[in-house]
Amino acid sequence: MSGLRRSAVVWVTLCGLFVACSPSGTPTGVAESFYDEMAAGNIEAAKKLATPETADMLSRIAAMHNPHMFVVIAEGGASDELIQGENALVTFVEGGGYATVPLVKLNGEWKVDFATMMKAHMPSAPTPQTL
Secondary structure (H helix, E strand, C coil): CCHHHHHHHHHHHHHHHHHHHHHHHHHHHHHHHHHHHCCCCCCHHCCCECCCHHHHHHHHHHHHHCHHHHHHHHHHCEEEEECCCCEEEEEECCCCCEEEEEEECCCCCCEEEEEHHHCCCCCCCCCCCCC
16 A cells, blocks of 8 residues: 555544544534524534434524523533433533433434433323223
8 A cells, every 4th residue: 555545544543533532523612502492502413413303492492482591501501411322411501500402313423302301291192992
């Protein structure tokens, strides 16, 4: 292998490792970027960091919450990360408390997953058997 070709292989490998290890590829990096975009009012950019179900809900989520909340969370920054396989939780300092952001790995990328969290907290619709 020529020196030039070897240098190119090393360079491509190092670039790949840099991208794979960069903070934006971690649950914390994705969650922080998500809150930065929400704080700036960039809903479309935030949608790219979310699961498809969460992306569909983002306009409603933004309308339901005071925009300053996103600024407070973004400025507070992440304080903890827990990864369990294809799922992760990132905790942010929020005012005097904490906000926990669920993420899921889709196609090798971490995505914010509010939709699953919201479904878990919503009462299920009554079935004909429970009426």
